[in-house]
Amino acid sequence: MEVFLVSLLNGLVYGMLLFMLASGLTLILSMMGVLNFAHASAYMLGAYFAFTISQHIGFWPALIIAPLLCGLLGAMIEMYGLRRVHRNGHIAELLFTFGLALIIEKVVQMTWGLLPVPYRVPAGLDFPLFSIYGTQFPAYRAFMLLISLLMFGAIWLGLTRTRIGLVIQAALTHPDMVGALGHNVPRVFTTVFAAGTALAGLAGVIGGNYQVTEPAMAFTMGPIVFVVVVFGGLGSLTGCFIASLMMGLIQTFAVVLDYSPADLLRQFGIIVTSATPFHEVLTVPLPRVGALLPFLLLILILVFKPRGLMGTRDT
Amino acid sequence: MLQSLLSRLAIGALAVATCFAGPTFAQGTIKIAYTDPLSGPFAQVGDANLKQMNYILDYINSHGGALGKKFELVPFDNKSQPSDALIALKSATDQNMPFIMQCSGSNIAAALIEAVNKHNARNPDNRIIYINCGAVATELTNEQCSFWHFRFDANVAQKAEVMVRALPKEVTKVYLLNQDYLFGQSVQRDVKAFIAKLRPDIQVVGDELIPLGKVKDFAPYITKIKASGAQALLTGNWGPDMNLLIKAGIDAGVDLRYYTMYAHLAGGAVAIGPGGDGKVRSVQAFNENIAPEIGNAEAEAWTKDFRSKYPFDFYAAGFRTIFEFLAAAINKAGSTDPTKIALAMEDLKHKDFLGYESKMRKDDHQIIGPYFVGVFKRGVKYDSEKTGLGWATEATIPAKDIEQPTTCKMQRPKA
Numbered sequence: 001m002e003v004f005l006v007s008l009l010n011g012l013v014y015g016m017l018l019f020m021l022a023s024g025l026t027l028i029l030s031m032m033g034v035l036n037f038a039h040a041s042a043y044m045l046g047a048y049f050a051f052t053i054s055q056h057i058g059f060w061p062a063l064i065i066a067p068l069l070c071g072l073l074g075a076m077i078e079m080y081g082l083r084r085v086h087r088n089g090h091i092a093e094l095l096f097t098f099g100l101a102l103i104i105e106k107v108v109q110m111t112w113g114l115l116p117v118p119y120r121v122p123a124g125l126d127f128p129l130f131s132i133y134g135t136q137f138p139a140y141r142a143f144m145l146l147i148s149l150l151m152f153g154a155i156w157l158g159l160t161r162t163r164i165g166l167v168i169q170a171a172l173t174h175p176d177m178v179g180a181l182g183h184n185v186p187r188v189f190t191t192v193f194a195a196g197t198a199l200a201g202l203a204g205v206i207g208g209n210y211q212v213t214e215p216a217m218a219f220t221m222g223p224i225v226f227v228v229v230v231f232g233g234l235g236s237l238t239g240c241f242i243a244s245l246m247m248g249l250i251q252t253f254a255v256v257l258d259y260s261p262a263d264l265l266r267q268f269g270i271i272v273t274s275a276t277p278f279h280e281v282l283t284v285p286l287p288r289v290g291a292l293l294p295f296l297l298l299i300l301i302l303v304f305k306p307r308g309l310m311g312t313r314d315t
Numbered sequence: 316m317l318q319s320l321l322s323r324l325a326i327g328a329l330a331v332a333t334c335f336a337g338p339t340f341a342q343g344t345i346k347i348a349y350t351d352p353l354s355g356p357f358a359q360v361g362d363a364n365l366k367q368m369n370y371i372l373d374y375i376n377s378h379g380g381a382l383g384k385k386f387e388l389v390p391f392d393n394k395s396q397p398s399d400a401l402i403a404l405k406s407a408t409d410q411n412m413p414f415i416m417q418c419s420g421s422n423i424a425a426a427l428i429e430a431v432n433k434h435n436a437r438n439p440d441n442r443i444i445y446i447n448c449g450a451v452a453t454e455l456t457n458e459q460c461s462f463w464h465f466r467f468d469a470n471v472a473q474k475a476e477v478m479v480r481a482l483p484k485e486v487t488k489v490y491l492l493n494q495d496y497l498f499g500q501s502v503q504r505d506v507k508a509f510i511a512k513l514r515p516d517i518q519v520v521g522d523e524l525i526p527l528g529k530v531k532d533f534a535p536y537i538t539k540i541k542a543s544g545a546q547a548l549l550t551g552n553w554g555p556d557m558n559l560l561i562k563a564g565i566d567a568g569v570d571l572r573y574y575t576m577y578a579h580l581a582g583g584a585v586a587i588g589p590g591g592d593g594k595v596r597s598v599q600a601f602n603e604n605i606a607p608e609i610g611n612a613e614a615e616a617w618t619k620d621f622r623s624k625y626p627f628d629f630y631a632a633g634f635r636t637i638f639e640f641l642a643a644a645i646n647k648a649g650s651t652d653p654t655k656i657a658l659a660m661e662d663l664k665h666k667d668f669l670g671y672e673s674k675m676r677k678d679d680h681q682i683i684g685p686y687f688v689g690v691f692k693r694g695v696k697y698d699s700e701k702t703g704l705g706w707a708t709e710a711t712i713p714a715k716d717i718e719q720p721t722t723c724k725m726q727r728p729k730a
Contacts (some may be wrong), residue, residue: 292529
């Protein structure tokens with residue numbers, strides 16, 4: 001029970017962090033068809049911006065300013081980069097964002113150095129909120145949960161209950177028609193890209209001190225975010241939300257469940273010994289492959305339900 | 316006509332080239348190829364190593380180098396990939412460099428040993444010595460031992476023994492967590508073996524392998540470790556795998572002692588932070604507070620000077636020992652011929668700048684020197700990474716205590 005509760009909380013926090021990252025990516029991907037490789041780089045930039053800003057004027061202004069900076073950067077990338085590259089098709093866009101991710105990593109390394117920077121949880125949130133069975137639950141994690149929930153609410157309301165949200169949704173499926181009705185579709189695209197990047201930046205601000213702020217953080221976070229987006233399904237914020245929580249919980253629980261395929265087989269009366277074929281694979285405990293499970297799920301969903309969990313259309 | 320002109324030109328060019336090449340070759344530098352990850356997730360380690368090596372070489376070169384020649388470090392990025400390390404080896408041998416040096420990754424070291432063995436067997440005129448500055452899987456100087464491989468860091472078995480010896484009496488339940496590759500598995504096996512041998516009262520309540528560099532959130536592992544009732548966590552993790560693990564543990568406020576092999580490396584102190592006061596211990600070859608602790612003002616001044624030049628701590632005293640060993644071996648051999656240097660290096664003894672003596676054991680080419688256990692705490696003379704906390708020496712294990720037997724059957728070259 002103890003392990004279950006603590007793992008549940010940890011899984012939720014990690015899942016929500018994934019969601020903050022993935023929500024921006026899923027918006028961009030479903031709207032513009034751009035698989036933005038530089039998305040996790042915006043997450044990293046958010047963390048580094050917040051670190052620098054918080055050294056001068058504190059964490060709370062950084063919470064606002066850093067995502068705005070990232071959003072601004074996103075807008076510039078879309079207007080002066082992607083829009084030009086867009087004419088040459090999706091492969092060009094893909095390569096463009098991939099190159100961008102590499103460049104951003106190098107720039108970060110040159111600006112802030114290769115070592116992790118001491119970006120710490122603000123003093124006001126650096127206390128244990130409560131403790132369950134002796135394990136402290138830091139207040140900062142609760143704060144992360146709160147921020148990400150607020151963000152989910154804001155995006156959802158924004159997309160379904162506001163005028164700009166309706167235009168965005170319309171531009172998703174019928175960009176030409178929306179353009180014919182007099183809306184500035186390129187500007188809508190820019191807005192979405194900037195907003196998505198800002199969300200990633202926000203995730204960086206609150207994720208950077210929860211984990212460690214270092215130049216490799218984009219590289220380690222990138223793949224799992226793609227898994228979430230594809231798993232959740234294109235164009236579905238809810239799917240993305242569910243997929244994020246699932247991935248967070250799966251990775252967390254995989255660690256604490258010390259079972260292997262051999263244990264499963266034992267239930268059916270098959271005992272795995274060193275003589276059994278593939279016994280090395282069969283006796284690998286779950287925690288040892290926990291970090292790889294999301295990728296296994298990705299393959300499975302692509303095979304059996306290519307649209308993803310709640311996707312409304314094909315990739 | 317044209318042909319003869321061309322050939323005359325070519326001869327002229329060749330003459331000019333040899334004219335220039337002659338003197339530079341005679342005075343030339345002693346090149347050391349250095350290959351480690353300089354990009355990617357483990358770049359911080361390679362980059363910090365490189366800066367410290369250059370600092371040490373500047374010092375050694377300003378004190379005469381070896382045989383009047385200066386050492387020159389030529390870095391190659393291997394992106395943590397054995398294949399890239401082999402490309403670096405190829406470049407090094409193409410340029411006739413006598414040494415290739417590599418620190419991070421026992422899997423890469425294993426590939427390099429094999430490749431160096433083959434290369435040296437096939438090219439007796441162009442041999443190369445592999446200087447291992449930190450790949451510590453015990454096998455490399457046992458089953459896989461090679462005449463061309465010299466290891467200048469304590470191996471896993473030695474570090475494991477130091478770690479187990481450092482466990483206080485009241486600790487009876489420990490948890491092992493290691494990276495799932497050659498090195499991590501080596502730590503896992505050796506720590507367990509020494510616990511069984513030296514501390515049979517200790518119970519291993521958990522034993523885990525994690526995928527290398529893949530885990531982003533260690534909180535679930537901490538939950539599991541806490542549930543197991545362990546009093547101490549023993550880990551060989553390095554890089555982000557170590558930083559994130561300890562950070563997660565300290566954030567969760569779990570009452571646990573951490574025994575690591577690499578928490579003192581670059582990035583560790585920041586990740587541990589002030590919350591880790593007195594909780595984290597690291598098995599180390601050096602820390603900046605050893606010199607003031609033993610009252611060696613000269614060594615203290617030398618390491619302090621590094622701090623004034625670079626924004627991070629100096630931890631690589633072992634590298635100074637390496638380069639001083641190389642200089643001594645070259646001077647003893649009177650030549651930069653790799654075979655002669657390798658022979659000169661065997662059983663060579665050297666007093667390091669702190670005043671401790673170490674020896675390159677002939678049987679397996681494993682360095683035998685003293686080792687330390689440091690504890691990360693407040694109130695030390697030199698703090699780490701501007702955290703206000705630093706490494707204080709808790710135990711000094713003399714060389715004779717970790718001079719473990721080897722199973723190496725070394726094959727030496729005939730001539």
